[in-house]
Amino acid sequence: MLFEPQSDNLLLTAAGRAWLGRFAEGDRPMVRQLTEALSLVSLQEFERTLQLTIEKLADDGSEPLALYSAREVPPNSDLSFRNGGNGLDSVAAGSDVGSEARVAHVVRQICRTQSNRLLRQPSIENLLKRRVRQIVVVDDLIGSGGRICAYLTQLWNDLTIKSWWSYKLIGFTVVAYAGTAEGIRRVRQHPCKPNVQIHRYCPTLDGLPWPREQRRRARQLCMDYADGNSLKGWPLGFESSAALLVFEHGCPNNVPGIFWANSKHSTNGWQPLFAGRASTAEVASVFPPELTSRTPVSVLLTAGQPRVAGVLSEVVDRPLRSEIVVLLALLGRGIRRVDAIAHATGLEVKACEALLETCVAAGFISPRRRLTDVGAAELAGIRGAAPPRINRILKLGEDSYYPRSLRGRIVG
Numbered sequence: 435m436l437f438e439p440q441s442d443n444l445l446l447t448a449a450g451r452a453w454l455g456r457f458a459e460g461d462r463p464m465v466r467q468l469t470e471a472l473s474l475v476s477l478q479e480f481e482r483t484l485q486l487t488i489e490k491l492a493d494d495g496s497e498p499l500a501l502y503s504a505r506e507v508p509p510n511s512d513l514s515f516r517n518g519g520n521g522l523d524s525v526a527a528g529s530d531v532g533s534e535a536r537v538a539h540v541v542r543q544i545c546r547t548q549s550n551r552l553l554r555q556p557s558i559e560n561l562l563k564r565r566v567r568q569i570v571v572v573d574d575l576i577g578s579g580g581r582i583c584a585y586l587t588q589l590w591n592d593l594t595i596k597s598w599w600s601y602k603l604i605g606f607t608v609v610a611y612a613g614t615a616e617g618i619r620r621v622r623q624h625p626c627k628p629n630v631q632i633h634r635y636c637p638t639l640d641g642l643p644w645p646r647e648q649r650r651r652a653r654q655l656c657m658d659y660a661d662g663n664s665l666k667g668w669p670l671g672f673e674s675s676a677a678l679l680v681f682e683h684g685c686p687n688n689v690p691g692i693f694w695a696n697s698k699h700s701t702n703g704w705q706p707l708f709a710g711r712a713s714t715a716e717v718a719s720v721f722p723p724e725l726t727s728r729t730p731v732s733v734l735l736t737a738g739q740p741r742v743a744g745v746l747s748e749v750v751d752r753p754l755r756s757e758i759v760v761l762l763a764l765l766g767r768g769i770r771r772v773d774a775i776a777h778a779t780g781l782e783v784k785a786c787e788a789l790l791e792t793c794v795a796a797g798f799i800s801p802r803r804r805l806t807d808v809g810a811a812e813l814a815g816i817r818g819a820a821p822p823r824i825n826r827i828l829k830l831g832e833d834s835y836y837p838r839s840l841r842g843r844i845v846g
Contacts, residue, residue, distance in 0.1 A: 443720045444469055444472070444474075444707065444717065444720055445466065445469055446720075447714075447716045447717055447720060448716060449707060449709075449714060449716065449717055450469075450707060450717070452705065453705065453706065453707040454466075456704065456705070457659070461655055461659075464651060464652055464655055465655070467648075467652070468639075468652055468655075468656075468678075468690075469707075471637065471642055471678050471777075472678050472679070472680055472693075473612075473634075473636075473637055473678060473679045473680070473777070474680055474682070474720065474721045474722060475611065475612070475679065475680070475681045475682065475721070476682045476721040476722060476723055477536075477681070477682045477683055477721075478723055479723060480536075480540075480574065480611055480681055480682070480683070481540050481543075483611055483633045484537075484540050484544075484572065484574075484609065484611060485540065485543075485544055487609050487631060487633065488501070488544050488552070488570070488572070488609060489544070489548075491568070491570065491607065491609070491631075492548060492551050492552060495567070495568065497565060497566060497567040497568065498550070498551050498552065498553055498564050498565070498566050499551065499552055499553065499566070499568050499569075499570050500553045500556050500561055500566045500568070500569045500570065501541050501544070501545060501552055501553065501554055501555070501570050501572060502541075502555055502569065502570070502571050502572065502585070502589070503524045503525070503534065503537045503538040503541045503555070503572055503573075504534070504537065504571050504572060504573040504581055504582055504585045505524065505525055505534040505538075505581075505585065506534065506581055506584075507581075507584040507585055507587075507588055511588075512588075512591075513588040515557060515558050515588070515589060515592055515595075516557055516558055516559065517557045517559055518557075519557065521588055521589075522555045522556075522557060523555070524538035524541070524542070524554075524555060525538055533573075533574045533575070533681065533683060533684045533686070536574065536681075536683040536684070537572055537573060537574055540572070541554055541572050542554060553566065558592060558594055558595065561604075562594075566604065567603065567604055567605065568604070568605050568606075568607055569589065569595075569604060569605070569606050569607070570606075570607045570608075570609055571585060571586060571589075571606070571607070571608050571609070571628075572609050572610070573608070573609075573610045574610060574611050574612075574681060574683075574686075575610060575611065575612050575613065575636060575677070575679065575681075575686050575688065576608070576610045576612070576613030576614065576617040576618055576621055576630070576632065576636075577613075577614055577617050577636070577671070577672060577673075577675050577677050577686055577687075577688030578614075578616070578617055578620070578672055578673040578675050578688060579613075579614075579616070579617035579618070579619075579620030579621045580620075580672075580673065582608055582610075582617075582621050583620060583621060583624050586606065586608075586621075586624050586626055586628065587624070589606075589626075590624075590625060590626050599626060605628075605629070606626045606627070606628035606629070607628055607629045607630075607631065608621055608628045608629070608630045608631070609631050609632075610630075610631075610632050610633075611632065611633050611634065611681075612632055612633060612634045612635065612636040612679055613630070613632040613635065613636055614635070614636045614638050614641075614675055614677060614688075614773065615635065615638075615641065615771065615772065615773045616638075616675065617636075617675065618630050618632065632783055633782055633783060634776065634782055634783060635772065635773035635776040635777065635783060635786070636677050636678075636679045636688075636773070637677070637678040637679060637773060637774075637776075637777040638675060638676050638677055638678060638773065639652055639653060639656075639670070639676035639678060639690070640676060640771075641771045641773040641774040641777065642678070642774060642777065643764055643767075643769050643774045643775075643777065643778045645767075653670065653676070655692075656669050656670055656676070656690040656691070656692055657669040657670065659692050659704075660690075660691045660692060660695070663697050663703070663704040664697055664698040664699060664703075664704075665691045665692070665695040665696070665697060665698070665704055666691075666695050666696055666697070666698055667687060667691045667694070667695035668687070668691055668695075669690065669691050669692075670690050670691075671686075671687060671688040671689050671690050671691070672686075672687045672688050673688075675688040676688075676689075676690055677689050680693070680708065682713055682718050682721045683713075684711050684712060684713075685708035685711040685712070685713075686711075687711065691706075692704075692706065693706055693707050693708055694706050694707070694708040694709075694710075694711045696709065696710075754812070754816075757779045757781065757789055758789070758792070758793060758798070759816060760778055760779055761775060761779070761789060761790075761793060761799075762793075762798060762799075762805065762809055762812060762813045762816070763813065763816075764778060765799060765803060765804065765805045765809070766805060766810070766813050770802075770803040770804065772786065772790070772803070775789075775790075775803075790803065793809070796808075797809070798812060
């Protein structure tokens with residue numbers, strides 16, 4: 435089932451109203467749509483999901499797992515994962531940590547529940563001693579993929595680890611709550627060939643189920659206000675990833691700068707919605723316990739399928755589910771990105787993959803996520819399933835009505 439999001443409630447908070455008021459009147463409709471597209475992840479949802487994912491990994495094998503909390507690696511640094519090395523620290527010393535500290539806390543709590551199976555930040559020597567066969571690097575978000583890749587490289591640079599890997603004695607897994615399609619692809623291309631497990635696709639501006647012109651105008655708005663207000667940071671987020679997911683414990687720097695970046699000017703500067711990339715108590719109260727998505731009707735209207743949206747209630751579950759109708763409608767508009775489909779339907783990664791497999795098996799779409807002739811016929815049938823009802827009014831005639839077919843023949 436699809437639900438209405440709570441992200442639009444951000445603009446009902448005091449911080450949200452003040453932030454919206456900084457935009458020109460003509461730009462506010464687009465700002466509202468962009469804010470509504472944000473996926474808000476509560477701390478409860480984030481921690482519970484990571485714990486369930488890691489517990490399942492531990493249950494699937496008999497050997498201990500080595501858990502490492504991903505953190506920023508300074509350029510040209512050389513972390514050591516030997517006994518006493520700085521690579522064994524969950525967070526960098528003296529740094530202004532944000533999400534790193536929250537991820538490290540989650541990993542620490544999980545390891546306490548299964549201390550015999552889950553090892554936290556073990557040294558290379560302990561990996562050998564405990565016969566660890568799987569290294570798991572944990573993060574909250576794979577945005578550009580740069581942070582995870584840099585951290586994996588530090589582990590990979592150890593000749594002992596590289597030797598074990600070449601003999602297939604050890605493998606790598608990356609666990610994150612969410613990830614962008616581009617970031618996941620980048621991590622999977624790392625030389626250690628990690629298995630990447632995420633719970634949800636992270637929505638991005640380029641992956642929204644919006645018409646191309648609408649996405650272009652949204653990008654331009656983010657860039658214009660960032661340049662016009664001299665915002666610190668990146669107009670479209672780190673490496674222009676333009677992510678649209680915010681955690682209760684912190685706003686990633688992959689999100690467009692208008693949401694979190696401060697102005698370079700000390701007075702009368704830009705005040706973002708998530709100042710310091712953090713949430714005030716009032717803003718945090720908006721984050722729902724469960725991640726929600728928009729209603730299918732709003733998705734279809736935004737994607738430029740008003741006729742399908744108008745007949746959705748007539749065709750849902752007879753025989754197609756609403757998720758299948760939305761999927762066919764998106765593909766009918768040329769929207770084939772898997773992250774856009776996941777964002778529109780509100781489905782988790784595995785559920786989204788199952789939906790695609792179901793439609794491929796039914797012959798509605800091809801393995802490359804294109805409508806087949808059968809799928810196009812289904813979509814055409816949906817559009818015409820409930821034609822507009824017209825109440826016809828009979829023409830006025832004589833006051834007395836005599837059915838001619840029942841009259842006898844008039845003679846004379």
